[in-house]
Amino acid sequence: MEQDAQLVQQCLQGDGSAWEELVRRHTRRIFNICYRFTGNGTEAEDLSQEVFLRVYKTLGSYHSAHGGFATWMTSVTRNLLIDHYRRTKRDRVTDSLDDAMPVVENKESSARRPDQQALLHELSGQVQTALTKLSPELREAVILRDLQQLEYAEIRQVLDVPEGTVKSRINRGRIELARILHQMGVRPS
């Protein structure tokens, strides 16, 4: 976090390499939030670019009172996702996956057996399908807590709601998600 704050200061002083470093650090996280929320790889890519563009333009407005830089950036991402959701609500017929899931390729996945990797990929697709069936409020709460592993206090800052509301949404989201997965025939491991 301190490193992020330092990089932000360097960016504001015109250091392009500091901005490159910030982009490198946060691209994966922002892309994952966007993808898990929209269920669409192309939309997630476009929205991620918009997030960084917005952050770049409003970098001067970031203050440590907003919390950590990552939390502030997540808040910007969340607002953009909600705006996008409202804008595209009319065009959306079903909340279903529009394209194939991006491939998960990282060090941990290469260490797994192929059958384990295939099962995990299938599970990821099923969870994604179920997530898109949740309402946006419950969906963002579950994504931030269970997929991004944010603390309740951070989620409260991102969503700008009381902590009790955060817990309530996470609770309802989890129960609803478990019910949807059960209906899809996905049994808990």
Add this chain to the structure above:
Amino acid sequence: MTWTCEQIEARLTDYLDELMPAEERREFEAHAQSCADCAPLLASVAGLLKNLHALEAIEPPPRLAYNILNQTLGPRAQTKGVRSTFGWLNNLLSMRFAYGVVSVAATLIILLTASGFSFRKPKLADLSPVNLYRQADSRAHLAYARSVKFVSDLRVVYEIQSRLSKDNNELPTEPESTMPRSTPDKDPGSTDSTKPGSPKQQNRANGLSRQVEVLAAQLPPVHNVWGAQWFGRRIR
């Protein structure tokens, strides 16, 4: 404190995230594990969390960071020297490019063949637009004429068949008393009583015999007995 199912559901997250004091946790478990409704709910949500935490982060496409930096910092530094001159050759190694080349080649071959270009004796003059057009035009007309002829041939065959079947149905039928009877043991058209004729032969023979019988009925009566017997034997 006795927990209700509604309380269990409301505090499920606190239990799973280990935010409950130990005493509350024991009371929660006492109800949740023994209740027929709460036990499966607890198991399914706990299993869901395990699955969610096992999911890995998805790798963004490599071009994403590049595009972000392009949009924010401006176009990136161009490659120079040999790499910039021959860098485009890397694109030729992709499967997509190979598929594209094969598709284009197949399309050209089909078009040239349809336009009459001979691959065995190729001539440069055949590729001129005027010759291509003429060849394609003559082939198109030839194909059209052949299809028209085929359709008209089919029509002729159909008309002949329909007239034949019409004629067969219109043959007049006479009352049985005036018609000479055939030998019951021997069917017309069969030469050997042990081997019956094929259905085709049988039908043809039946048709012929019917026509002969009709003609015989129309002939004047033969008064000469011997002549009548001879004539009767001939028409059986």
